[in-house]
Amino acid sequence: MVAAHETTLQGLLEGTRQYLVPLYQRTYSWTELQFARIWDDVCQLARDRADHPAATHFIGSLVLAPSPAMGPVGVAEYLVVDGQQRLTTLTILLCAIRDHRAEHESPKHRLRLDQQYLTNPFEEQRWLKLVPTQADRDAYTACVKSTPHVGGDNPVGRAYQFFAKALTTLGTAEEPIAIEQIESAVVTGLALVAITAKPGDNVYRIFESLNNTGLTLTQADLLRNYIFMRLPHRGQAVYESLWLPLQQRFTPTELVLLFWLDLVHRDPKVKQTDTYSSQQARLEKLHTEADVEAEVQRFSRLGALLRVILHPAEEQDPGVRQRLERLSAWGTTTVYPVLLHLLDRRDRGTATSAQIASAMLYLESFFVRRLLIGRSTMNINRILLAVVTEMDQDLPVHEAVRKYLSTGRKHWAADASLRALVRTIPFYLNGRANQRSLVLRWLEESHDSKEPVALEKLTIEHVLPQALSDEWRRMLAADLDADETPDEAHDALVHTLGNLTITGYNSELSNKPFAVKRVALAKSGVQLSRDIADRQRWGRSEILARADALADRIVTIWPGPTEETGNESEVPWDVLAKALAELPAGAWTTYGDLAALIGTAPQPVGNRLANHPTLNAHRVLQAGGIVAGNFRWLEPGRTDDPRDVLRAEGVNFDQHGRADQTQRITVEELAQLAGVTPADLPERRSRFRGDVDRASRFMEQLTASQGPAVATATAVVLDAWTTMGGTLGYGDGDETSCFLLAREKEHEYGNIWPVTFYPSGKCEVVFQHLSIRTPFDGVTLREELRQRLNQLPGVEIAAAKLALRPNFPLTVLADAEARDALLDHLRWFYDQAQISTPDETDLV
Template identity: 45%
Template sequence: MQAKETLFADLMQGRTQQFQVPLYQRTYSWTEKQLKQLWNDIAEQAGLVESAEDKGSTHFLGSVVLAPSPQNDATFPRWLVVDGQQRLTTLSLALAAIRDHVAEAAPSEADRINEQYLINKWKTGDDRLRLLPTQADRAQFTAHIHGTVTGQGAGSGVATAYAFFRKKLVEAEDPAAPQDVFRIEQAITSRLALVAVTAERRDNVHRIFESLNNTGLKLSQADLLRNYLFMKLEARGEHIYTTYWLPLQNSLSNDELEQLMWLQLVLDGDDRVRRQDLYAAQQRRFEEKKAGDEEIEAYIRKLHRRSAHFRRLLHPEEEPDPSVREALRRLDAWQASATYPALMLLFDRRERGELDSAGMVRALAYIESFLVRRMICRVPTNNLNRIFQAVPGQLPGDVPVAEGLHRLLSSENRFWPDDAELRQKIRTAPFYQYGRWQQRKLVLQRLEESYGHPEPVDFAAAQLTVEHVMPQSPGDEWLRALSEEADDAETPEELHARFQHTLGNLTLTAVNAELSNHPFERKQDLLRGSHLEMNRRIAATERWGVREILTRADELANRAITLWPAPLRGVGRAERNRDWQLAHEVLAALPHGTWTSYGDLAAFLGSGAQAVGNHLANTPGVINAYRVLTSEGRVSDGFRWATPQDEGHADVRARLTADGIRFTASGAADPVQRLTADELASLLAGTDDDRADGEDTAQHETAAAPEAETRAERFFRQLAADDSAETVEAVRAVFTHWESLGGWIGHGAGHVTTSAYLMLGEAGAPGRGIWPMTLYPGAGRGGTAEVVFQYMAAREPFTDRALRAEFLTRLNALDGVDIPDGKLELRPNIRLSLFEKDSNRTLLLEALTWFRDRWDSRNSS
């Protein structure tokens, strides 16, 4: 037996050979959770390659156990993959995605990747594959490796993984943080370390497999570093432990202490170190300096001193200066942990007398503005950690601290939007679809505070939610009003989709839901009685349509420009390119069997449908561009393939059919498979979306004050205001059955719309619960049950797509339900009125029972 560390490149390339996954192995089963973690590791290694830093530090991916195949021969070595097939399959699919991503612009490079890692060029049939998966995965894997995936369909883990990497490669082209695709290839092939255990024929490879997977509880990085420090200390160890370390350890949790230790490294200039490499990095620093007791004591005293600074980030109420305290509270509410290196630097400079509290408030305002303006303008957050980790080492020393921070954050490639971009995005961007709910609420809160109301609202006590003035589900009166503003190129529905989520149409309110979808005239009475100045101003207008939304957007933009300072002038930008980058990302994420329209894509971008059409027609290489159709589901008369290679697919309908799009008798794409602007937004939000933590928001009822309305009562009152008594009773029956299965009904805190979650698992235990559906009152359009496939995908056992597909099949058995397979990645709706029918309710209860049984079997296994 031989065990050695190797790299994917060394294992796979260089000669004709094959790695065979035995038929008894399980099928490919990595889910988005594992894929995301791997991608983060790849991206981090690609960054190290690009910066030419830490060349010797690879990322350990795991083990691969190999044994000679019975089919092995001297001229064509074949190996059985006893352990590690998930890693090898995933990396092969990632390289296939890179090959296809560069095929148009660099065909010779695509051929190189193919021949080095994926195929045996001179072999045929199954022997042509460098990796031969188990029989169940073979057809899908072969189709992706040979580039014949069109028409293969979706549904397998292999197809999901390949699509994941195609989407990530498009995201990597983001101008705010561009990544070189060949650096990514280099990270995969030469920066991911594997331990290859190669057995002889007589070795017990299964015993090897068991020993490699026998894991125990690991010490944290903080534990390892603490042990190292006090093993090195000699004479003064007990004094240092009692005086400095014990108070430090008592003031912070172990996780917080580890974070502080990592921040200390960053402040000392090691701005590229990963938190999981903290121990090794700090140990190396001590060894290089030949540190003795004096240096180690100085380090621990520094940690002790800076722990007070760190606690103020975690607990802003401990900051004595009221202005600084308020600024820290806003950043804490924003969940701005990425900014901690910069904030710790500001505390340190203030303590050293290089910055007073007024200057610190100014510096914190720049940081808040940087975050808020980027969020409003939809700049991706994926480079925030790098930006703020670099602050201690890059802060200019020739100007005061706050001004230096202003200059640094304004520099090229930081993408701090200027006033012109901020104003334009407030007018057109779908603000409600970006950022997290607490960030959107904070923006609206700050705008309300800017009016200087003589009796300010207590936002901490007020139960305010974000309200759409023009509702998300407009009734006929709203649509008639919009038709007066629509032109021939845009329907009232498309106009509504384009402006409903913009900042000019949003406000804060605590009013009840009965009037939330009613005409504007009825809303005015509620808004006039509001204590919020922004609501009184909305109520003072005579009507509410696109003109009023844009007028209010301009007013809010003026206030935003005053609230959040601008970057310094003179920085070159590429905002429009970034908008189109967002379009490329969402089209790359379109699930198999779905399409969208020019209007939907325009509403998602905050653009116009004609501009979208022009861009797609004139931009080569946009994945799935042909799946953008007219609102009627037809290929646009002006459609043309953007590249000569695509012209071989002259029959667009045939290409769409191969991608799972169904067509009606009239020749239009099936409207059930169409993705709206909101669903496009959900595709990029993934399982990180606001409502992904249903077990946090869907709490059991707490004891209510006498005569106070409970959340459950509010839910049913809102439901009854819009749906029939039969629907209300059907919902009650579903709830009763769910509770008889051992589940519980949780309710969201919303007053405008109070949701109901069908929950399993322990109440109040984040990450441990699961829910198949969330029910919403209709507020004018009829109540719906949202089937949360998107969130199931992050929770066992429903990370298995086959289980989600089975649940979909059971729901589609209900009369009137037709959810396409493509929406297994999303949150499709079912009308609650369908539950009135006895046979439908029986089928639903059977489906819910099946869901509970799958959950129970997972927890009891």
């Protein structure tokens, strides 16, 4: 039976004791990534303690075992079973603090810190308080003794160098921190849980169970150890009757989630990473075993409720079950705190099933309406986490939820706003792919068809296609606005809700003429599609009329707020401002692209930019890449030519004053910059170990859309990729994308892929994804990848798109020489991505 207690570095190191890292432990292997993380934690803690001196920061656990050589008297010796990386790093930081203070303040700091925390001064044989493995011992001893060899080219030396350099910058930071504040934070502010095995335990087996089998200590494990430390007499009975059944209901991650949700009901600002420390601080106020046992009993009851949230099929009431199933399908886990509260209210008899089902419908409506108006993610986590603590406790629970969501700037669109914005907002560019599909599926379900269709197998179809043919241009030309081109009308309409349906014939329909699509849609078992087939043509007036009809149905299915949410603008100008603020130098966009992004027309965008100071407004041009004739700077007295400014930023112009079209940021790329839609992510890991249906569907869609030549060429690339060691993943969108994975998510630095293939015919280069993935988070390698790809015929990716997801046509692969060249570049990428992965034990 192990003993666990929370302590500090001071508690561990003071006194005559020694910690030995066993030989079977790996050598010290932390890198600058971990140094920077723990240094940032220490600095933040030092700032926090300036106002709250008792503040602490939990940094993990330390597993110890009495050394077999330890006698009844003398130095207390312990083997470091787990946590040596953390403990070694902190003592190296103390060495750096000691040397800095000795040099800049007084030599007394050297003697003080040595004798108190780093050495056992009167023990010749056990002089070091921490004894690393033999491979690290010389470098570590040089650090403690502060010899000329300190800071050498080895992991221990690099750690010392990092902290020594960081300490010299304390006084020049934006918020200067005194070094004594840093020392105090390290010594008494960093909290660890020390878990000590009993004498005679097989230490190697303990280490093996903690590391080699992946059974690391979670925050739930730490909480369990703390709780049963507080139950010396009732522990066995409480464990068997309450804790063990609770633990068996959930995965380790779900168990941590339960304890975090319990905290969020009291304080929505609690981070999930602080679950153990926050729960422990709360439980410390309990004084008797009966009080602690009552808490475990309460956890057990809440666990039964969370189980229903995670597995809605186990809910008995059909109305509540339907709402839970829908909210689960939506995939927003930040709704869990309010769902747990609702089920808890029913469990305690203060709400009925009908009331909590109604409250859940309001939550569903909140999600759906925000998605429809292009505000799906704005402040969503903050809003949802605060529902329980901020809603009116005196109202029935369903009324309280509706009132809370209705007030303030929460973007729960009222009926009038929704009707107006559904016509123009690019629904297909907002939110997650599965959420867009769900809205259309739920709309279809509202028809209560007597011939049900397997809706989950259907995909979203753009009736007006994403790629225009001449025939579609002629159809659009019939009802253009003044000075509007067919391409501008297409950009404004193509992604709106009125132009979308769900079908099983997506790849077959592609960009076929409407007369062909109409025949296929008429045969569909989906009412949303049959309604479209009733039309003789498909232009602006038909798309807007259908948007109006869908809006009528939406306001019936999903009730709106109790009142208008203040004076919110119907046009999301903040989204425009965000996109322009992120628009990189060397790039430009058009009034029409911005208008399509926010669901308005080019003229209002022009008026807005002409009258409201907006960052990078000079990077907005007319569709042909020409500066608008009435452009003017809003800065008084400024008269320079915007083309000169753009040239200086890297935009190329031809002899007619037209900007290079390859440097234009499209509406889809603007959506990436504005963060209104997340990137598609791979669903499966391997073409051969994964979902065969997805792999087959990708090739079926690709062949139907691009023809057998491109499909065959793409298959050659995929086979070559897997031969060199890569794997294939597939997206869960309506168009089944294929990812070329060079690393999988289990790697320390996460998964990584260079490109994504889409059946619609594009190869997307995922610079946006690479910008946060080692080693491509540095711009140098991304720039080399861009230059390599630009060597392919027909590929020209602008430097300004190094943080976006530009694409080139898959038809490039049909050329054998180009295909071979691409494979050379992919092999280079794969080699760059194969960073060695150190053992993950002890990573904070």
